[in-house]
Amino acid sequence: MKVYYSEAHREHNPPFEVFEGGIQVPVFECPERMDRILGALRHSGWADIMPPEDVGLDPILAVHNADYIEYLRTAFDDWQRDGGELGARYASPVLIPAAFPPRRSAGKPRSIGARAGYYTMDLSAPIVAGTYRAAVESAQCAVSAAKAVAAGERVAYALCRPPGHHAGRDYCGGYCYLNNASIAARWLSLIGKVAVLDIDYHAGNGTQDIFYESADVLTISIHANPATHYPSFMGYADEIGEGIGRGRHRNFPLPSHTGDADYLRAFGEALELIRNFSPRALVVSAGMDIHVGDPLGDFDVTTEGIGEIGRRIVALGLPTVVAQEGGYNTDALGANVVSFLSAFA
Amino acid sequence: MKVYYSEAHREHNPPFEVFEGGIQVPVFECPERMDRILGALRHSGWADIMPPEDVGLDPILAVHNADYIEYLRTAFDDWQRDGGELGARYASPVLIPAAFPPRRSAGKPRSIGARAGYYTMDLSAPIVAGTYRAAVESAQCAVSAAKAVAAGERVAYALCRPPGHHAGRDYCGGYCYLNNASIAARWLSLIGKVAVLDIDYHAGNGTQDIFYESADVLTISIHANPATHYPSFMGYADEIGEGIGRGRHRNFPLPSHTGDADYLRAFGEALELIRNFSPRALVVSAGMDIHVGDPLGDFDVTTEGIGEIGRRIVALGLPTVVAQEGGYNTDALGANVVSFLSAFA
Numbered sequence: 001m002k003v004y005y006s007e008a009h010r011e012h013n014p015p016f017e018v019f020e021g022g023i024q025v026p027v028f029e030c031p032e033r034m035d036r037i038l039g040a041l042r043h044s045g046w047a048d049i050m051p052p053e054d055v056g057l058d059p060i061l062a063v064h065n066a067d068y069i070e071y072l073r074t075a076f077d078d079w080q081r082d083g084g085e086l087g088a089r090y091a092s093p094v095l096i097p098a099a100f101p102p103r104r105s106a107g108k109p110r111s112i113g114a115r116a117g118y119y120t121m122d123l124s125a126p127i128v129a130g131t132y133r134a135a136v137e138s139a140q141c142a143v144s145a146a147k148a149v150a151a152g153e154r155v156a157y158a159l160c161r162p163p164g165h166h167a168g169r170d171y172c173g174g175y176c177y178l179n180n181a182s183i184a185a186r187w188l189s190l191i192g193k194v195a196v197l198d199i200d201y202h203a204g205n206g207t208q209d210i211f212y213e214s215a216d217v218l219t220i221s222i223h224a225n226p227a228t229h230y231p232s233f234m235g236y237a238d239e240i241g242e243g244i245g246r247g248r249h250r251n252f253p254l255p256s257h258t259g260d261a262d263y264l265r266a267f268g269e270a271l272e273l274i275r276n277f278s279p280r281a282l283v284v285s286a287g288m289d290i291h292v293g294d295p296l297g298d299f300d301v302t303t304e305g306i307g308e309i310g311r312r313i314v315a316l317g318l319p320t321v322v323a324q325e326g327g328y329n330t331d332a333l334g335a336n337v338v339s340f341l342s343a344f345a
Numbered sequence: 346m347k348v349y350y351s352e353a354h355r356e357h358n359p360p361f362e363v364f365e366g367g368i369q370v371p372v373f374e375c376p377e378r379m380d381r382i383l384g385a386l387r388h389s390g391w392a393d394i395m396p397p398e399d400v401g402l403d404p405i406l407a408v409h410n411a412d413y414i415e416y417l418r419t420a421f422d423d424w425q426r427d428g429g430e431l432g433a434r435y436a437s438p439v440l441i442p443a444a445f446p447p448r449r450s451a452g453k454p455r456s457i458g459a460r461a462g463y464y465t466m467d468l469s470a471p472i473v474a475g476t477y478r479a480a481v482e483s484a485q486c487a488v489s490a491a492k493a494v495a496a497g498e499r500v501a502y503a504l505c506r507p508p509g510h511h512a513g514r515d516y517c518g519g520y521c522y523l524n525n526a527s528i529a530a531r532w533l534s535l536i537g538k539v540a541v542l543d544i545d546y547h548a549g550n551g552t553q554d555i556f557y558e559s560a561d562v563l564t565i566s567i568h569a570n571p572a573t574h575y576p577s578f579m580g581y582a583d584e585i586g587e588g589i590g591r592g593r594h595r596n597f598p599l600p601s602h603t604g605d606a607d608y609l610r611a612f613g614e615a616l617e618l619i620r621n622f623s624p625r626a627l628v629v630s631a632g633m634d635i636h637v638g639d640p641l642g643d644f645d646v647t648t649e650g651i652g653e654i655g656r657r658i659v660a661l662g663l664p665t666v667v668a669q670e671g672g673y674n675t676d677a678l679g680a681n682v683v684s685f686l687s688a689f690a
Contacts, residue, residue: 020429020444020458021437022363022468084365085574086641092366099365099467100445102516104554105578113365114577122444122462123367171447209449229430232459233450296431 001345002156003041003049004144006137009034009161011130014094018123027126028296028328029175034161037324040334041159046345049159052140059143060136060178062186063210068170071119072132072177078112079127085113095127121166121173121231135162135177142180142323146187149281149319155344156321158184163325165198165221165285166231168209174202174231181285181323182210188321189216192280195318197270198222199309200287200325201297203235203251207285213245218277220270221285222252222263224297256298260305263290264312271312282318288327288336296328303332303339310343320344346690347501348386348394349489351482354379354506356475359439363468372471373641373673374520379506382669385679386504391690394504397485404488405481405523407531408555413515416464417477417522423457424472430458440472466511466518466576480507480522487525487668491532494626494664500689501666503529508670510543510566510630511576513554519547519576526630526668527555533666534561537625540663542615543567544654545632545670546642548580548596552630558590563622565615566630567608569642570598601643605650608635609657616657627663633672633681641673648677648684655688665689 010031016024041047061069079095097116101107109118116127138160145156164181166174181204185194196211198204198221211217226235241249250273252266274282288294290301301309313320322341327333355376361369386392405414424440442461446452454463461472483505490501509526511519526549530539541556543549543566556562571580586594595618597611619627634642636651646654658665667686672678 016367018363018367018443019431019435019437020442020461021435021439022361022369022441022443022471023435023437024367024369025435086364090364090366090368090370092364092368094366096367097365098363098367098469099518099575099577101578102466102513102518102550102554102576104513104557105550106581106584107578108571108581109577110572111574111577116365117467117577121447124443126367168447168449173444173447205447205450209447212449226453227455229456230444231447232444232454232456232462233446233452236451236453239451 001046001048001341002148002153003047003159004052004141005049005159006052006141008137009134012128012134012162014126014128017126018096029162032330033327033333034159036330036334037159037337040338044338052137052144053147055140055143059183059187060139063179063183065170068119071115072135075112075116075127076129076131082112085111096123119171121171124174125172125177131177138162139178139180139183142184142321143187145321146184149321150188150191154319157341158321158323160324164323165200165204165207165325167206176206179206179210181283182207184321184323185217185283188281188283193277194281194283195274195277195279196283196285197274198285199290200285201289201294201299202230202326204285205231205234208234208239208249211245212241212249213243215244215248218248218274218279220250220273222254222266222270225253225255257300259300260302263301263305264308267309267312271316274316279318282316282320284313284320284322285325286322286340287325288333291329291332291336293329293332294327303335306336307339307342310340314343346391346393346686347493347498348392348504349397349486349501350394350504351397351486353482354479357473357479357507359471359473362471363441374507377675378672378678379504381675381679382504382682385683389683397482397489398492400485400488404528404532405484408524408527410515413464416460417480420457420461420472421474421476427457430456441468464516466516469519470517470522476522483507484523484525484528487529487666488532490666491529494666495533495536499664502686503666503668505669509668510545510549510552510670512551521551524551524555526628527552529666529668530562530628533626533628538622539626539628540619540622540624541628541630542619543630544635545630546634546639546644547575547671549630550576550579553579553584553594556590557586557594558588560589560593563593563619563624565595565618567597567599567611567615570600602645604645605647608646608650609653612654612657616661619661624663627661627665629658629665629667630670631667631685632670633678636674636677636681638674638677639672648680651681652684652687655685659688
């Protein structure tokens with residue numbers, strides 16, 4: 001199996017994020033995650049790990065606004081040069097916004113802090129010197145996997161870090177800066193209809209946002225109830241797309257402690273929607289934080305359950321790009337990814 | 346001079362706020378500010394300090410959305426009961442949101458953290474147990490001052506804490522929860538046209554928001570350039586009101602290190618607008634952070650300059666409510682307030 005992976009992610013290693021209550025916390029989405037996955041893949045015997053192709057920015061700009069990409073490219077340098085509003089008195093090694101566009105404001109971000117607030121939805125998308133390059137290389141992994149699948153591969157795995165599914169058309173959030181799965185899906189849509197299936201524990205609000213008014217890409221997310229869990233503002237069952245995209249988005253919010261059986265029941269409904277859509281290709285946003293031991297989730301899905309999810313996706317018989325999303329129990333992450341992918345191998 | 350003041354503010358004493366870069370900082374807007382002002386007023390000989398009248402919530406609900414007031418009333422108890430998404434693992438004594446409504450989301454805040462993000466524009470409006478009561482009593486001070494002026498007093502001073510001018514129709518931010526000056530202005534508008542003049546260093550975005558489509562209340566704010574300073578998203582010169590309110594809002598952004606002469610020049614333009622509007626009464630959002638020594642500002646206005654501002658307002662000959670806003674150099678705060686008010690005394 002072709003596995004696309006870039007070492008550039010190591011330079012994206014923010015010192016902290018900020019949780020509700022204003023608490024600094026070490027970033028759960030850490031470089032060690034990749035080492036755990038790489039180790040398990042190398043053990044598997046079937047992983048052909050290679051760097052991504054440089055496909056430029058065009059596939060990214062097909063999904064994200066140009067002003068947002070320019071912000072990401074320049075944000076950290078601007079932050080280093082200009083600092084916060086109060087300058088050196090309250091210096092921080094990482095760009096995290098503290099003010100966000102109030103309702104009914106015209107939105108005229110000028111200072112770097114205000115631009116950060118404009119292009120960011122939360123305090124869990126900190127930006128450091130290596131963030132932009134890591135995010136671009138991560139997206140290149142997804143595009144490389146899409147190209148491999150378009151060229152005839154049954155499956156290709158983009159070992160993406162940072163992940164992508166919370167990033168919207170023009171905002172970052174939740175460890176995500178560029179929406180890797182959406183970039184792959186938009187690229188694949190050149191050859192026909194595409195379905196995106198998001199199994200990360202958290203709702204794929206960014207993917208929902210990007211394709212919400214698109215008819216040619218079906219997006220489905222199975223996730224924790226946003227009434228109680230991040231991303232809170234999106235991911236509800238009644239959000240089904242708009243305009244020509246109406247009916248082309250579906251959310252499956254599931255309760256806390258959802259185990260294998262209940263998960264697979266909702267998952268079966270999602271697969272049925274995909275079959276009815278008859279896509280030419282599939283992109284899977286593969287978060288492993290549905291696993292019972294995840295520190296940011298509360299589902300009870302087992303490693304075996306994750307393997308069964310993989311087998312049922314294989315049974316769809318579609319050319320498939322798998323893009324890595326979340327999963328924060330580093331001890332279990334390698335085994336979960338291998339369990340998921342082995343049905344394809 | 347009638348001075349309205351409530352001791353309830355002491356229970357609003359959050360342990361920290363969060364600045365750009367995710368840095369916890371002690372709250373500049375602290376109870377000591379009131380003690381400094383009270384001390385100077387008691388020395389003045391002309392201050393008649395009294396508690397506010399309980400005028401109920403109606404004057405507040407004439408300005409703020411009922412759902413927002415209900416949020417403020419219940420937020421801290423909900424936070425104590427439910428905690429953050431990850432519960433007791435990351436407990437905090439203060440409610441500060443970490444996620445904000447992304448663009449194009451439908452806005453369905455359910456969890457207390459998400460509701461906080463929905464009703465808050467930044468990380469400088471922390472909520473503790475006493476916040477709601479302090480904010481209501483602060484607003485009652487403003488209404489009491491408005492009633493005194495309506496009853497014939499030449500001037501009345503609302504010694505408001507927390508301050509108010511950053512609070513919009515349905516959001517808090519920048520140390521502000523209820524917009525005291527706007528509540529007083531809306532109450533006074535029952536007797537005729539009202540002008541609100543905001544001299545705080547930071548743009549009065551909340552007051553701008555509340556009256557942006559109103560013809561009967563002229564709002565003017567003189568402040569630091571939002572291109573470089575908080576509140577960043579509002580306060581630009583081309584924001585002049587909408588609909589029937591078009592032409593009834595004016596912003597005067599001024600550069601860093603604006604001193605007495607340049608300040609008074611812009612201020613003169615603002616006074617001319619007020620004269621042309623011929624209001625029945627005036628409300629002044631009196632922030633003292635324009636003073637040269639303020640830790641959150643970079644203007645060079647002197648204590649004597651602040652006295653001159655007061656004298657020129659007196660020369661308008663209008664019944665005037667003065668509502669305290671910012672001012673964070675506690676050593677200078679008492680002298681600056683007395684300098685400003687003594688022209689009225």
